[in-house]
Amino acid sequence: MIIVDTNVWREISHAQGNQRVKRWFVDHETEVLLSSIVLSEMLYGVCKMDDGQKKQLMLSWYQRLETEFSDRVLDYDRKCASAYGLLANEIRLEGLDTGVMDAMIAAQAIANEAAIATRNAKDFAFAGIAVIDPWAE
Template sequence: MSGFLLDTNCISELVRNKPEPRMLEWIEEVDESLLYLSVLTLGEIRKGVAGLSQGKRRTHLETWLELDLQARFSGRILSIDPSIADRWGLLAAAAKRQGRSLSAVDGLLAATALHHNLTIVTRNVSDFVHTQAPVLNPWEV
């Protein structure tokens, strides 16, 4: 498999009131079948939506998450399996030995990308720079 693993900040950008034009241009130019999500991204989005006050915005985002987003990425939402968990353990241990911080979510995203031969697409390049996972920042393309 090759393609792109979208970080949460990329997906969130799609539903902002004023999304970054470079991000929108990039995502429109890429073949949709090459775009992947992690189950972790769905969890991070759920956490963000659940933290909003009840209202139109929250209802809109819940519908987007539960219906639109999952349908759009059907068959391209990647789970964490034992191989990915093992690779994450190696990445986390290496980061610790080097005195670097690597959150569990970012480490698992990097492990997922490495396992599936994907490039991580994110605005937060520094979160992944020491993981050996290829990274692309569409905000700077």
């Protein structure tokens, strides 16, 4: 199982997106999970956009994605909450500057024994989970 981070979803949403990333996604689509945390990040990003055609296109894309992957949305549950509590404490003890959303996504990966596909491997290096960079694959 592979949790796909927000930056990968953004890349494949663009017509001019990186072809290597798009190919990676097609090759691994059956393994892909859509994190409920990533969904919230993406919708927030769309909501922040100025009103206009691009915002409407991205909102339509978001809604299609949510529908198409509805059976593969990974919800944030009690196992994730427990993993996050332990991970957040490690982050605090190590003095790391890790965003809450990234730590929550990492906790989902830990709780579900999943890898994370992202361009920002450094954002997840602290968690000791498998990280895949589709730009480098």
